[in-house]
Amino acid sequence: MNPALQGLLTIIVGVGGCIGYFYLSNQFLDRVLFKPTGPNAGRNINRANAIRPWLFLFPAIFALGLYLAYPVVETMRLSLSNRVPGGGFEWAGVSNYQRMFEEDKFWEAVRNNFLWLLIVPAASTAFGLLAAQLTDRIRWGNIAKSLIFMPMAISFVGAAVIFKLVYDARPEDVAQIGVLNAILVQMGSEPVQWLTVPFWNNFFLMVVLIWIQTGFAMVILSAALRGIPEETIEAAIVDGANPFQVFFKIKIPQISGTIVVVWTTITIVVLKVFDIVFAMTNGQWETQVLANYMYDKMFRANDWGMGSAAAMIIMLLVTPILVWNVYNARKEMR
Amino acid sequence: MDNIAGKKSSLTWAVHISVVALVLLWIFPTAGLLISSFRTTEQIRTSGWWAALFPAEINEVFRTADPGETRIERDGLYVVEGNFYVDEGRAASADAVAARITVWGTSSRDISAYEAGETADMGDGETMTVQANGDYVWSGTEEQISGRGQRVFATAESPPEFTLGNYQTVLFDPGNREGMAKAFFNTLTVVIPATIIPILIAAFAAYALAWMDFPGRALLIAGVVALLVVPLQLALIPLLSLHNDIGIGKGYLGTWLAHTGFGLPLAIYLLRNYMVGLPREIIECAKVDGATDFQIFVKIILPLSFPALASFAIFQFLWTWNDLLVAMVFLIDSSGETTVMTRQIVELLGTRGGDWEILATSAFVSIAVPLVVFFTMQRYLIRGLLAGSVK
Numbered sequence: 001m002n003p004a005l006q007g008l009l010t011i012i013v014g015v016g017g018c019i020g021y022f023y024l025s026n027q028f029l030d031r032v033l034f035k036p037t038g039p040n041a042g043r044n045i046n047r048a049n050a051i052r053p054w055l056f057l058f059p060a061i062f063a064l065g066l067y068l069a070y071p072v073v074e075t076m077r078l079s080l081s082n083r084v085p086g087g088g089f090e091w092a093g094v095s096n097y098q099r100m101f102e103e104d105k106f107w108e109a110v111r112n113n114f115l116w117l118l119i120v121p122a123a124s125t126a127f128g129l130l131a132a133q134l135t136d137r138i139r140w141g142n143i144a145k146s147l148i149f150m151p152m153a154i155s156f157v158g159a160a161v162i163f164k165l166v167y168d169a170r171p172e173d174v175a176q177i178g179v180l181n182a183i184l185v186q187m188g189s190e191p192v193q194w195l196t197v198p199f200w201n202n203f204f205l206m207v208v209l210i211w212i213q214t215g216f217a218m219v220i221l222s223a224a225l226r227g228i229p230e231e232t233i234e235a236a237i238v239d240g241a242n243p244f245q246v247f248f249k250i251k252i253p254q255i256s257g258t259i260v261v262v263w264t265t266i267t268i269v270v271l272k273v274f275d276i277v278f279a280m281t282n283g284q285w286e287t288q289v290l291a292n293y294m295y296d297k298m299f300r301a302n303d304w305g306m307g308s309a310a311a312m313i314i315m316l317l318v319t320p321i322l323v324w325n326v327y328n329a330r331k332e333m334r
Numbered sequence: 335m336d337n338i339a340g341k342k343s344s345l346t347w348a349v350h351i352s353v354v355a356l357v358l359l360w361i362f363p364t365a366g367l368l369i370s371s372f373r374t375t376e377q378i379r380t381s382g383w384w385a386a387l388f389p390a391e392i393n394e395v396f397r398t399a400d401p402g403e404t405r406i407e408r409d410g411l412y413v414v415e416g417n418f419y420v421d422e423g424r425a426a427s428a429d430a431v432a433a434r435i436t437v438w439g440t441s442s443r444d445i446s447a448y449e450a451g452e453t454a455d456m457g458d459g460e461t462m463t464v465q466a467n468g469d470y471v472w473s474g475t476e477e478q479i480s481g482r483g484q485r486v487f488a489t490a491e492s493p494p495e496f497t498l499g500n501y502q503t504v505l506f507d508p509g510n511r512e513g514m515a516k517a518f519f520n521t522l523t524v525v526i527p528a529t530i531i532p533i534l535i536a537a538f539a540a541y542a543l544a545w546m547d548f549p550g551r552a553l554l555i556a557g558v559v560a561l562l563v564v565p566l567q568l569a570l571i572p573l574l575s576l577h578n579d580i581g582i583g584k585g586y587l588g589t590w591l592a593h594t595g596f597g598l599p600l601a602i603y604l605l606r607n608y609m610v611g612l613p614r615e616i617i618e619c620a621k622v623d624g625a626t627d628f629q630i631f632v633k634i635i636l637p638l639s640f641p642a643l644a645s646f647a648i649f650q651f652l653w654t655w656n657d658l659l660v661a662m663v664f665l666i667d668s669s670g671e672t673t674v675m676t677r678q679i680v681e682l683l684g685t686r687g688g689d690w691e692i693l694a695t696s697a698f699v700s701i702a703v704p705l706v707v708f709f710t711m712q713r714y715l716i717r718g719l720l721a722g723s724v725k
Contacts, residue, residue: 010527
C-alpha cells in the first residue's frame, strides 16, 4: 500500500479509534454497566465516577508503560545477559559491564561526555543569559531574539551540515571555502582539518549544540528576567548600583531557580546527544560519546549485551536529575 | 543621579552593537549554507560563499570547437569561430554572456599571456583572438587547424550569480537516486500521524490528571515527570524486538507508535499544567448543569486548551521531523525505500562529502519546513517552552 495512503488511514483509524474508544467506553459505563437509574442509582454514579478516570488514562498509561517504563526494565535485563545464537538469552551477570570497562573507547566516551556536560550547559546558559539581558530593553529585541532562537528549529543533522561547511578544510593551494580556514589562511597560517584534531575537535562539536541550545536558554531566562519586580531594580539604582552590579547582584540571584532549570534541561539534552557526533565524526578522532558508543555496539557490532550496558550508564547519569525533578514536582503539588 | 542618564546612552550603544554582533554570529553559519545552495559547483569549488556577494574571478579552461566539422576557408586560411560560453551551453548567445574574460593564454604555463581582444601569434602564421565576452577566432593553415580544438586558458570575472539548478537536481530530477523528493514525502508520512495521535491520547489523560479525583493521582503525575527524562536510547532494542515479535517489524506503524510513546510524557505534562490553570467555576457550572465528564472535556476543556495543544503540536512536529535515531532504528530497513531526510543527508555526508552544492541544498530542503513552522508559530513554541520546563 502507498505509505501516504497508509498514513492517512492511520490518522483516521488512530484519531477515530481514540475518539471512539473514549466515547463508547464512557457510554458503556453510564448506560450498561452502572445505570444512574433504578434502586442503586446513587451507588452506581459513584462507581462509574471511580472508574471513569481510568478509562481516560488507560491509553496513555498503556503507551507510557510499554514504550518507556518496560524498556528500562528490559534493558536492565539485557545488559545482564548474552544472546545465544539461534535465539534466546543466557544469564551473564556483570560480564557485559566488565568487558565494556576494559574498552578504551568506552572510557573515551565517558571522558568526552563529561566534557560535554561541563561545557555545553554552562556555555549555553551563559550565552542565553547574555542574549536575554541585552535584548531585553531594546526596540528590535524581539527580532534579535527570534534570530538567535532560530537554530532550535534546525535538526541536529542540518546543524551538522551547516557547521561542517564552517569547518571545511581544503589543500593549501586551493581557495578555502570553510570560513575558519579562510580566516587562518588570510592570516598566513596553514589550513587545519578542525574535526580531526584530537581532543580539541570535541569542542568544535560542542559549538554546534551550544549554538542550538542558546536560544532555548535565552527564551526561558528572558521570561524570568521580565518577572523580576521592578522595585528591587529601582531601589538598587537609587542606591547607586551600576548596571553590572544590578545584573549580577540583583537580577541573577532572583532568577537562580530558573537558571538551574535551564541548566538541567540542557544537561539532559547533552546526555542524549547522538545525531551531531554521528553525522560529523561518527566517534572517530577521539570524539566518541556514550549515546553514539551505544549505537555502535547495538547496531554495528550487534552486541546487545554491551549496548544495553552502555544505555544503562546513560540512564544512571540521568537518574539524579530524574529524582530531583520528581521531588520538585511533588513539592509544588502540595 | 545625573551621571546615570549620561552613562545610559553610551551603554545603550554598546548594547546595540553587541546584540548586532551576537545575531550576526548566530545567523552566519546558516546564511553560509543558504547561499551555497544557490551557487553552482564551479563557484563553490573556487571561492567561499561570502564571495558570492561580489564579482568572482574564475580560472577556466576552454576548448574551441573541433575543426573537423566547423572550420571554414577564408582568404586561403582555415578559420574556426565561435564563443566559448555559447559552445558550452552556458549562455544563449554571445550578447548574453555575463562573464568578462580579462586575460588568457594558450599554454597552461602562461595562462595570462594576453589580454582580452589581443591576438596571439602561435607560430607559422597560426593565430588566436579571444574577446572579453568569449568570442574567439582561430586561424591558420589546413594542417594547423585540424584534429582537436585548441585549448585556451582564461581568467574571467563573473558577476554574482545564483542558480536554482541545485534545487532542480535535488528535488525534481527523477533520475537522481540521491534526490530528496522521496525522503521528503517519507518524512511527511512519519510526522503527521506521529504528531496528531499523541495529542489526543495525552489530552484525555491530562484532563483526568488535572480535574478528576482518584487514588494514585499524585503518583501518576510523579511517574510522568520521571518519564520525561528517560533517555529513549533505552527503548531501542527492547521495542525493536517487541515489534519484530508481534509482526510489525520495521516500518511506519512501529515508528508512529514509538514517536507516540516518546512524545507522551511531555504532552501529558504540558497539557495537565495548562488544564489545571483553567478556572474551576466553568467546570463546576457545567457539572451542575448535568454535563458528563466526556462532554465537559470535548466541549469546554479542549477548545480552551488550544494554546497548549498548539505548543505541543509544534514541539512534536519539530522533534519528529528532525529525528534521526528513531527513524534509523524503527523505520529504515535494508531496502532504503523508507529513508527519511535526516538519514539521507547523513548518507550524503558520507558519499558526497565534498559536493557542497548537493549537501547544502539537501540540508536546506529538510530545514526549510521547520523554519517556516518556527517563524509562523513562534508564539506558541515559546509559551510551550515556558510551561514545559520543570519549575
